[in-house]
Amino acid sequence: MSNQHDQHESSHRPPNRRKEMSRRQFLTYTLGGATAYMAGGVVLPMLRFAVDPVLHKKTEGNFVKVVEVSKITDEPQEFSFELHQQDGWYASTASLTAWIRKDESGKIYALSPICKHLGCTVGWNNDKGFPNEYHCPCHGAQYTKDGKNLAVAPKPLDEYKVKIDKDWVYLGDIVPNTRAK
Numbered sequence: 001m002s003n004q005h006d007q008h009e010s011s012h013r014p015p016n017r018r019k020e021m022s023r024r025q026f027l028t029y030t031l032g033g034a035t036a037y038m039a040g041g042v043v044l045p046m047l048r049f050a051v052d053p054v055l056h057k058k059t060e061g062n063f064v065k066v067v068e069v070s071k072i073t074d075e076p077q078e079f080s081f082e083l084h085q086q087d088g089w090y091a092s093t094a095s096l097t098a099w100i101r102k103d104e105s106g107k108i109y110a111l112s113p114i115c116k117h118l119g120c121t122v123g124w125n126n127d128k129g130f131p132n133e134y135h136c137p138c139h140g141a142q143y144t145k146d147g148k149n150l151a152v153a154p155k156p157l158d159e160y161k162v163k164i165d166k167d168w169v170y171l172g173d174i175v176p177n178t179r180a181k
């Protein structure tokens, strides 16, 4: 009797229900995993492509080879050079100039020619009325050899960071003047 009852119950149980569920789950997980894997393969490189420049540290402290040390005298001389910059996705090349000289102790320094009044370009010994000075033709600012402001401009000329390596002068970032007293 009990055997018959068992047979009766088992005939009402959905056949292989546990097995069917696990197969469905298996397919769900497999397809889900494969889809996520493929989506990741597409999305991650795009994401990386989009944020990569932001993650890169801005190139700080880059120096540009400008002139041989042997060419530097105690008289300021103007030298031009190019600075390649990368800001995110934007690449540019700036043409810069520096007035470079050796001071009394032989130390090489470089001044920016950008006038601290309103940004015109200064020159060395370019006005007979102001010998041995940097002079700005726009409104008459005057600066000493060290870039100290004598008239019109509110601040000294900025300096470039200088590095000497294997007899070459390298120039880096523009920083506030450290020489003018």
Ligand code: FES
Pocket: 115, 116, 117, 118, 119, 120, 136, 137, 138, 139, 140, 141, 152, 153
């Ligand atoms: S910009 Fe140089 S004096 Fe005005």
